[in-house]
Amino acid sequence: MNTVFTYWFYGLAAVLLILSFVKDKSKTLLSLKNAWKMFIGVLPQFVAILLFVGLALAVLSPETIRRMIGEETGFTGMLLTSLIGAITLIPVMIAFPIVAELLKNGAGLTQMAVFVCALTTVGSITIPVEIKYLGRKTAILRNVLVFLFSFITAYLMGVFLK
Structure with missing residues (x-):
């Protein structure tokens, strides 16, 4: 079923690209050029992270992953993955394949969900910039609240995806 949706979305993207090309050839070509530049800019990070994950999965057995961040680890596993997510600075589009591989190898759904939530909302690396523009109290309060809400x-x- 997933394959059908994937092909459907590829087809839809192709049709929309053709329509865009028909409507305005120069803007479409400019957009494709910009998209290619963005792809090339992110590619080194993407490859490095995938190599790291591949190496980690080669070293860590599915049983080890299950024991550390599997569903049965409960809140402890969630706390571990949330802290890792909060201090990690990687693009979300790179995090999703990592999470998919970890889920295939025994990681828990809620543990991976809290990882992605903390990764995308908590700004422990960017907090100096937040403090500069939002003020210390607001920046810290925002980060603490989104960290807590990532668990919720x-x-x-x-609950809903099981």
Whole structure:
């Protein structure tokens, strides 16, 4: 079923690209050129992260992953993955394949959900910039609240996606 949707979306993207090309050839070509530049800019990070994950999965057995961040680890596993997510600075489009591989190898759904939530919302690396523009109290409060809400979101995802 997933394959059908994938092909459907590829087809839809192709049709929309053709329509865009028919409507305005120069803008479409400019957009494709910009998209290619963005892809090339992210490619080294993407390859490095995939190599790291591949190496980690080669070293860590599915049993080890299950024991550290599997569903049965409960809140402890969620806390571990949330802290890793909060301090990690990688693009989300790179995080999703990592999460998919970890899920295939025994990681828990709620543990991965809290990882993605913390990764995308908590700005522990960017907090100096937040403090500069939002003020210390607001920046810290925002980060603490989104860290806590990442657990609520992960719990709800675990309830609805199981």
